[in-house]
Amino acid sequence: MAISASTISSGSNNKQTHSSLGAFKFPFALSIALIILSFVPRVQGNVTLAWSFWGAAAGLLLWQAYLVFNSRNKNEDRVFSILLRPQHYIQAMVQFSVYAYWGYYWRPVYDHAWLILAQLIFAYTFDMLLAWSRRREYSLGFGPIPIILSINLFLWFRDDWFYMQFIMIAVGFMGKEYVRWNRDGRSSHIFNPSAFALGLFSLVLIATNTTDLTWGQEIASTLTLAPNIYTFLFLVGLVVMYFFSITLVAGMAAITLFGVSALYSAGTGVPYFLDSEIPAAVFLGLHLLITDPSTSPRTPLGKTFFGVLYGLGVFGLYTLLGAMGEPTFYDKLLVVPLLNLSVIAIDRTVRSIHSQALLNVWKESWLGGRSNLAHMSIWIVIFASMSFLGKTDGKHQGDSLPFWEQACASDLPNACGRMLQLEATYCGDNAAWACNELGAHYREGIIADANQELSMAYFSRGCELKFRASCLNLLDTDLVAREVPHELDLRLLLREGGQNLMTLSEQELYERACQHDWVFACENTEGARARI
């Protein structure tokens, strides 16, 4: 959640003002820090990355020089005040805890730490210079931190393209500064800064078919490597809910997604999402991306609508993106700017409701006026129920290849497509069995259009992974040789969104495979024993 500095109550503010041209020492020092940071080994390992740092620092220094020159000419001071808001640092701490936990199980997060630090330095300097260019006093606090951490929870550009990350941040802050409207008689920014930047760049990446320049797909799929990630996100989400009363937005979004997902499953017999009732990255987004109070409705009923619309939006976009053949992880990013745009309409709709009975339901009469605590209690009960039913961190049918094979054979809706999608993911993870199956599907042309070139590519990959059936399929183009997954394949296939099972003993592995409906594993003596 990126909190707007302009609309938060200043009750607990600690404000101290500094003025004069000497204030320029601060952005100057930050720009130098950015240059110094470019000499750490992580950055020096890639020439483009290092040049991205130097380019960003040079841009900031030129901008400062212009402002100093202008200020001297016009004899104006530039002012900043120190303003510490709990909304910002509590958000930052929550986001930091997510990075720490996720990164413990997916190391690229920790490797990315230097780059996040650089983005923070860039963001502070850029935000400060932008305020001064507008001849506005700059409030120095923790504001940029949640924006940067929020952006990086969803999208990083790869090292060779890292200059785009700086541009994305710049666009986010410029959107906050320049794209504004008059809301309730006050000028305020329309879009959540991080969601604005993420949404715009997502559109560009989709339109130019350049998703592979980012880590977006990996980020979306590796959150589940951290055990019990849903419970973790739920718990840290409670902190945000308690302090900032965003329970209605986040809770309703989650409930809506759980609901429509369950309806879809009941109607079709197959799960809607692959990794859970709500993908982990969406669950993260509904706690930390859509809950900016300044870009969401103010009334309780409006917040409820907002949350419901987010849930429906993600559900719809997932389908739309999938149908277009685009990566589905953009669903949670594209919907937020659209919702931000609808905020005034939502508020207006709520105010037009003349039913006092309906409005009073949401008034602060709950729990002696402490309605947020009441909403939180309901959310806790709902999440606990979902967890009890195995709809969060538990085993999920959508991850199980035997389930999708069966569903595809039974011609259930989308089942064959989902099976191909899942097999492609596992083949990408070097599960040779999955590569061979994909090659077989594209050679047979039964559940996918026949494509000899693609089938040969998958068989080649399977063969290089020592899957003998794949090698035979390469030798004879009329053959479709199949074989059950090998031990190493099972260690990948059975992770089902979590950690690879490299340390599991062979016996435990086959027992687990049997429990996960791999019939051949049950025929193994140990597997059969496990089933009994």
Next chain:
Amino acid sequence: MSKSQDQQIDPNVSQVPGRTLGLAIMCLAILFVAVWMSFQSRQSESLGSAASSSSFEQEAITGFLNDAWFLPDEPLLGFVQIPAGPFTMGSNPALDRLAYENERWSSNRRQGTVEVDDFYIGLFEVTAAQFRAFTAENPDLANRVAADIQGDMPVTNIVWPEALAYARWLQQKLENSADTPAELRNYLAAGGQLSLPSEAEWEKAARGTDGRIFPWGNSPSKEFANYGSSTILAVGSRSCTECAFGLQDMSGNVWELTRSPLQPYPYNPNDDAQNLSEDALWVMRGGSFADGLGNVRAAVRGGVDPSVRNNTIGFRLVISKP
């Protein structure tokens, strides 16, 4: 902060810059990103298509046809016919003291007799120039052969599936070219397929039908093969007119991949599709420049993982009927 940002303007300053310029700069930044990404996307696509449409200019090599995918300038583009018939496979330790255990036919027989249909086999190992002609049309394999390797050197550092991909590519070229010699074209039209040799095809081509230990006879000779040395040589550098069927470098220079899985003798190609649960391991034959005498005998059997790249491993092709 209770005031909006626009209300927090320094009172000493008379005029606040409007938002128009800022909005314009932001839109320009977004436009730049969109155009740049689009350009990059098109560039990577055009790089691929440029690679695929490129004739990939390579220098002419004496003895090879640069207008025929650098195949040898020979009557059958470097393919030599091996007539159908039986040959002796495996080793007899009584005659060949260097024989390994895995060359023994069975517990009660030292060698076996295998019938092989007629087929064609490459006179030389596949060269770097030939493989480059293939990779030039396949951007995914671009730069697979190091630029500093001479065109007439055997191609190495390729994996088993890539060798097969080259065979499929060359098959298409030969089938669709009007310049393909009639004998080869007819054989291909009758169901002939380019591939790696089977173990039996390779061994028959290497030792002929008289059961010799080396392609040239039963005595070691560094005159006919590059082994026990420190470097790969251009194909055909150790001219061997005494070798069975006149084939060059069947012993030494680089190990040659086959299409047979490494399984115990007796050799039976019908077994190839069995034991699918085992990891793939393919037979390679002939030894390399870096090997000693024991590994360059015609019956020696090495095993290689299909993902291995190594500068001692290459291949040659056959055209045979499955």
